[in-house]
Every structure is written in structure tokens, then in C-alpha cells.
Amino acid sequence: MAHYEAPKQSKASQLIDVLVLVALTVGALFVPLILNMAGAAKTVASPEENPTWESLGQNAVQAAQYEKLGFTPETAHDLILARFDYSFTFGALLVMIAVIVLYYWLMLRFSEVEYREVIAEKFGK
């Protein structure tokens, strides 16, 4: 394979490349946050009107530990009763599997094309 001579990159072009990468990174983290699509918030399905340790499902030892931590049944109410919702659809699961498999397939395929060039130039055909 003919030797590939990489072009010299100008300073301005290097700077633009870095800015593009940073913008994409910040976007990947903050866009889901801004769109309120980030994470699984816990919710209280059945609030207790006048909570007691018993009505919150706490035995004497558990209640004592909460009190040592400075909680009352009122202040511990949301902490104790909030739960995640793990329900999901198989359609969504299949989409996620497809996205992951597609991603790795793309990586391996494109990498293989590039790798063959590297090996051909390094070792010859």
C-alpha cells in the first residue's frame, strides 16, 4: 500500500475540532437533563395522611435508627415510601438492544476497514 501522508492541521482547525467535541459531550449530558428525561425519579404511590413509624412499615429498631438520624415519621415519609417504577415495554427493550448491537457492529466494521489500511502500510501486503 502507498504511504499515506497525513495533512498538517492548522491551529484554528485544531481548536474547532476540540470545540465540536466538547459541545457534543456537554450536550450528551445536559440535553436529557434539560428535557427532563434524565433518570428514574422515585414517587410515592400511596401517601400516609398522619404517618407513624408503624404505618410507614418500620419496626422498633428501624424507627430508632431513623430517630438517631434526626428524622420524624413526617420528615421520613417520602424517603421511606418513595419507590421506583420498573415497568417497561418489550418494544422499548428491543429498541435498546438494537441500538447497542448496531453501535458495536458499526464500530467493529469501520475499525476493520481502517485497521486493514494500518496493517497494509505497516507490514506491506
Next chain:
Amino acid sequence: MADIDITSKDIDGMGPHGTKVGLLRVLGPAHIWALGVGIVLVGEYMGWNFAVGKGGAYAALIACWVAGILYTCVAMIDSEVTSTVAAAGGQYTQAKHIVGPLMAFNVGLYLVFAYTMLEAANAITAGYLISVVASMTGYSGELDQRPFIILVIMFLAWLNYRGVLATLTFNLVITAIAFCAIIVLFLSTSGILGGGIMQHAALFEGHELPYGWIGVLAAMHFGLWYYLGIEGTTQAAEEVRSPARALPFGTLAGVMTLAIAATLTWYLCSGVLPWEYLGDGVNGSVAPLFDTARLSGSTGLLWFLGFGTLFATLASANGCINDASRAWFAMGRDKYLPGWFGAVHPRFRTPYRSIIFLVPIALIFALGAPLDQVITFSILSGLLEYTFMPLNIIMFRKKWPMGTIKRGYEHPFHPVPAIVLLAICATVFFAVFLGYGTQLVAMIGFYIVVSLWFHFWRYRFVNRGTQFTMPWPKPAGY
């Protein structure tokens, strides 16, 4: 460009790339242990407890041990490949030689983001700890944590800038203190020395598996936090005196240390703190070991664990700056990123431009995003990296079968660790899907976009054959 043995003990790192000065080969196995355990031990001090919130205390223990198996596979695979591909960049450099440039670019980004996010999470925790100390010592107002977050990141970046030996020696000392704090807390509260305060049976009563078995799967997401970052030992490959000895020894000793620390941590915290409080790392227990010490009633333990928590966060942030900068530097050196980042400081022999550049990035995340999101971003990058590792080792053994090149360490039972690792990664992907599916898709979308950017734009600046720097024969099948 001449082939130079990068594992040579006679030359410094970076020799193969034709630069005048390289990274210094000054580290030993203890520094490798300190780098790996130092990055991770903070996971026992904060963050792992989100696993309790996901599925209850038993689920967190199962997640701890299954994640332990995952990381044992990671350490075995990594030790073999890194002791052979001994160069800065760790898994990035492995991927470049074994899988191909685009995979290497992605792996490099996984590393940088996993460590930079972890660094941000550490700085957030350090700021929180200082606010707790302020309130314990009589300050009544709401302490602004931001100056302390900035100070932590700036100070540690400065330390990294000044030299790797001082950086990792500092890590060795504070990591050892933080590990000792866990042992002392265990001895003091479990009944071995004096009266015990553990009440597992009563605290678990009625809440054994609050979500059932799906909660156990969900807990796997944060189960990784017990060990996340141990694979970072490979980043020091170009700065250790003997890669073939120090890397496998430091990494495997690190995994064993963490398995012990993680199990003790679970035992201590779940025996004292109610699971709902323990499992809520935002509104409940931000620093569970510290909270456990608080409930022990001992002022000495309280301060010791307070310092242990602070030291663990500092050690982790310190190691993360070290690792993220090496990965960024290695990519810059190969022109995968602008070549400006591939410079070594002429006096301190550190990748100083990469260290400085990543400071504002870490600050953006530390000051602008909530802790659980930052942790999730870090975990997702780590997970994508762990999924790459089985593919990497299978291709490595296929392209260079045993006996064709000299390996510093050969891991046993191949391909069993690779298959087990892949299976556990699939389980963790499902766990992430249960709670953070949107972030997972957003993150993979990000990697697909930057991959296209790399393949169609950035890669033109990369020299083809010269990026392959290992003195190996042609791979089989090419």
C-alpha cells in the same frame, strides 16, 4: 519511523513517536495499587448505596459480588493485554493495535469521560463533606460548596502537573489511610473489639427484597460503583519501571483489596442504616460509612471516617486526573485528537496540556449536574468499555496466538472470563435500561455521532502505519 520496544527499561515513554522527551518511568507496583484502589475506594465511601435504593440491601450485596466477578474478569483480561501493550492510553492503545482506529477512538473517549465524570463526582462529594464539617463545627448558615469543588480540582490538577511520582505517592498514603479507616470501623462496630452495633436482622425485617428479583437486576447498575475505575491502572503503563511485573501485580492486588473493602462496607452500613435512608444518596445517606460512624457514637470514629471519606475522594479525583489526562494525551500524540495535546512538559515530564485542558471540563460537570447523573454518565462510559474488553481479548488471542509474541502475563481459562464478562455486561445494560434508558440511548447516540465525525473527518490527520508502535509480527489473517 523506527520500531522501538516501548517496554524497554532503557528508554522513557513516547520514544516510538519521535518526541524529544517522554513520560518518566519511575513507578512501582505500590503506585499501581494506589492508582487503581485510589480511584475506586471512594466508591465504598459514596455512590454504591444507590444500589440499595434500587433493590434493597440484599440486592446490593448480590450486585457487589456479581460486579466483583465482572471486575475480576476485567483485571485478568487487562493484565494480559496491558502487560504486553505497555503504553500510555491503556485500553485505547490496546484497541488501536488489536481492533482498529475507530474502536480505539471510542475507547479513548470512554476512558476520558468515565474518569472526568468520576473526578467531578468526587469534587461534589468533597464539597459536601466540607459543608458537613462546617455545620459540625458550629457554622449555622448554608455553606456555598462551589469554591471548595473548584479548589479540589485545581489543587489536584496542579499536583498532577508537577509530576507523576509525587502524585501517586500522595495517592498511596491517603488511599492507605482511607482503607485503614474502613478496617478500623469494622473492628470497632462489628463486635470484634468492644460492643457491636450491627442489627442486620431487625433492619432487614419486612424489607428483604422490596422490589423482588427485578430489584436485584436493577441494583447491578450501581453495583459497578464498588469497583469502577480499577482498570485505570493500565494508564500508568508507560511510567512504570517494569510493566510486565507491576501492572498485573498492582491490578490484581487492587481487585482483591476492593472486594474486601466492598463487602465490609456493605456489612457495616446495612447493619446500621435503614435501607430507604441508605439507598437514597441524594436526600438520605450521601456518605454511608461516615453516617455509620456518626451512629456509632464515637467522636474518634466520626473524625477518622470523615478524614477517610475526604481522603478517598481526593485520591480518586487525583487518580482520575492522572488517567484521563494520559488517555487524552495518548490520543493527541497519535493525532486522534489535535496534536497539541500530545506534548510532555520539558521539566516535569507530564502531559501538562491535557491535564490543564480537562480541568474546565470537569468543572462544568461538577458545578452543573446532579451527583447521580454524573455517576451514571461515568458508569455508562465504563460499561461500554467493559463490553469492548471481551471482544478485544478474543481478537488479541486470534491475531497473535500464544507463543507468537512475548506476553508479560497470560490469563487462565480463556475464553471463559471473556464470555462471563460479556454476559454480566448484558445484565448491567438491562439494569441501566430499567432506570436510565434515556441517558443510555443519548450516550450511545453521542458516541455514534462522534464516531462518524472521527471516521469521515478527524482520521485524515492520522498517519496510518506509524500509529502501530508495538514490535510485533503481522497479525494472523492479514
